[in-house]
Amino acid sequence: MVNKIGKIEKLLTGEYQSPFSRKNIKLPIDEIVITSSILNYQFRHFEKFENKKNLIISGVNSFKSLGNKVIERFNQEKIKYEIKILENYQSTVNYASSIASSLKEYDNIICIGSGSVIDLCKFISNQNNQGLFVYLSSLSAAATTSTVSLTEDGIKISVKSKIPEAIVIDLDNLKSAPARLLRSALGDVLCRTTCQVDWLTSHFLLETFYDETPFALQYEDEKILLNHSQKILTGDEETFAALSRMTLLNGIAAIIIGSTHAGSMGEHLISHYIDMFMGDEHPGSLHGEQVGIATLLLSKMQNDILNSSKTPQFLEINYDLIIFENIFGKEAGSNLHKQFQNKLFTQKSLTDINKKLIKNWSDYKKTIIKFAVQTDKIKKSFINCGAACTNGDLNIPDDFFQNAVENAHYLRDRFSYLDIMQYLGCIDKYSKNLI
Ligand SMILES: [Zn+2]
Structure with missing residues (x-):
């Protein structure tokens, strides 16, 4: 199965040289995969799940959308896991801290989600020093940023956290995402x-x-989206791949420049x-x-x-x-x-x-x-x-x-x-x- 991460590949290997700063950039992420279906992909990060206590964390809707597929893939590889579905979760420092302290026993947090569920998993795994692996149920730049956005005393704050070791996007699954979520990803x-x-x-x-570098990485995909956004509605895989890359690059930008x-x-x-x-x-x-x-x-x-x-x-x-x-x-x-x-x-x-x-x-x-x-x-x-x-x-x-x-x-x-x-x-x- 093909990995459609495009330019991101060179950022992972450290071969990408910024045309502006002339510096080589290497992301602190081991694996990023954008593929038609996770069922047919051989993931490198699976070896990190062997003989470890793995916990899948997901929201109700996220799990409905991608949970069964991830589990099917895990079962194929005989990966052991437990599942925790977060119901009525809150994006607050208090909630994230209390849930983190109840999940200390696990080695790996496997997040199936987007936006706020990812933020909570980043916070939890950072707090407990656990491995973090993200399977995106819908597109969200939260996967690739090193900070989480949580509320403390009513004010939104940015808390330093963890960058996942692996990030996975399943394009077939994205196609079945509600159009509203895809439009929202485009807006972002x-x-x-x-x-x-x-x-x-x-x-x-x-x-x-x-630094122009993070923007320059996005120009090509942006052109596709500016000119062909209607293809988001018809499930065109290349447009989805462009939207996926641009979403991830939006977060990766923060890793490259150290700010948002x-x-x-x-x-x-x-x-x-x-x-x-x-x-x-x-x-x-x-x-x-x-x-x-x-x-x-x-x-x-x-x-x-x-x-x-x-x-x-x-x-x-x-x-x-x-x-x-x-x-x-x-x-x-x-x-x-x-x-x-x-x-x-x-x-x-x-x-x-x-x-x-x-x-x-x-x-x-x-x-x-x-x-x-x-x-x-x-x-x-x-x-x-x-x-x-x-x-x-x-x-x-x-x-x-x-x-x-x-x-x-x-x-x-x-x-x-x-x-x-x-x-x-x-x-x-x-x-x-x-x-
Ligand atoms: Zn945003």
Whole structure:
């Protein structure tokens, strides 16, 4: 059986040389397999299950979707295992810690799941120093990131964790995944462009570190998805393979650069804001769906600025502590306010940044615009496979979404076009006239 991991193969062997940093990159993952069916594939990592206490952890739906197939394959190889299905699990530090301490006796955690189940398994195996093997029941970048996203005291935090030793995607199984999950996966990967434009702009204006490598690994597959997203609905294996690679590369990016700048910028801040503040009103929209609609909005902001003949000139913004406290509460507000200073242009630095913009913006723009994709092109890709394009499509009320667009930049010291629109005094043009 063929492994369709493409360029990822060289990242596993250490043969991949970044055309930008000229460094060879070797991922700390032993095996990644994207194949038509796991039933016909000879996995190298199976030998690590021999004579070990193996525990399969899965969610109810994930197990329904892929559990039987994995078990069939394990039985063929006479692999011994126990199964724990997580019901009503929570993505909180408290829940993850308590479950970790009840599962110390196992050598290996075998995760069948996506998103939050993977995050829990990463946390558990890291806590207990266990082997971790992930079989993806639907596409999720969580498999390849080294951090987990959990909630502590109501605030989403990123906790350092473990990278799996092996990651497996079964393409036949993906084809039977609900279309909504696949559209969500598409929404989460097409933020390549908004992340790159945000990060490169941040590099020019704030002198933050920047590396094109993680993006360059994705350009080819992104082209397939921008042009042929409708094939997601017809089960085309090559399109699925492209979507799978891009999803994994989105997480791998974080391993390469040591941060999530290549996969989580302004568009993700909006999605995080929705998850943090909608509470009981949250319509159950998925991460990738939220990121997708926010990507269209960020892309519009970026293209408007990059295609304008005007040189941006920043105005002073109000960043009083009280604003943060009103939105996030006293303690979290004070922490976020402190963190915000890292990307803030104060009255003094505004003069410098405005001078810098006058002097260099046309050069910056020429470089940045190469990595921008026209908003309509992204939108067409969403429409062609029936994915959501607006907050209304996700049943997120306009007034809430307006707040999300206007306040999301307070969440993190990550500089994006959400900040730029604040400095230009025109964020309401986007928050009030939603696309
Ligand atoms: Zn994401």
